[in-house]
Amino acid sequence: MKISDYLKEKEKIDILAQQDKSLAMIEIDPEVMDGLPCIKGGRVPVYIILELLQEGHDFEAIIKQYPSLNRDKIRAALHFAALCASL
Numbered sequence: 350m351k352i353s354d355y356l357k358e359k360e361k362i363d364i365l366a367q368q369d370k371s372l373a374m375i376e377i378d379p380e381v382m383d384g385l386p387c388i389k390g391g392r393v394p395v396y397i398i399l400e401l402l403q404e405g406h407d408f409e410a411i412i413k414q415y416p417s418l419n420r421d422k423i424r425a426a427l428h429f430a431a432l433c434a435s436l
Contacts, residue, residue, distance in 0.1 A: 369428070371421070371424060371425040371428050371429075372425065372428065372429060372432070373389070374388060374389050374421070374422050374425040375387070375388065375389060375395065375425055375426070375429045376388075376389040376390075382394050386429060388417070388418060388422050388425070388426065390417075391417045391418075393415050393417065393418060395426045395429055395430060397415075398411060398418070398423055398426040398427075399426065399427075399430055401414070402423075402427075408420050408423050411423060
């Protein structure tokens with residue numbers, strides 16, 4: 350990802366995060382997981398959470414596998430994905 354693309358995406362996320370507290374749990378940082386959207390303060394990418402849900406794992410199973418997560422963070426990942434799909 351080019352720096353200009355990263356800045357555009359980060360700006361969109363920052364604007365959305367100001368409007369929605371759950372999005373404040375998501376960060377895009379080129380120094381963390383190559384800039385993939387992740388749960389803030391950790392290294393769990395949003396796409397991993399989505400894949401686990403798609404495979405049929407429930408919230409509790411995901412939290413057991415990734416103890417740094419909680420129900421709100423999983424919901425934030427879902428909300429982030431829904432917003433990305435609508436852009």
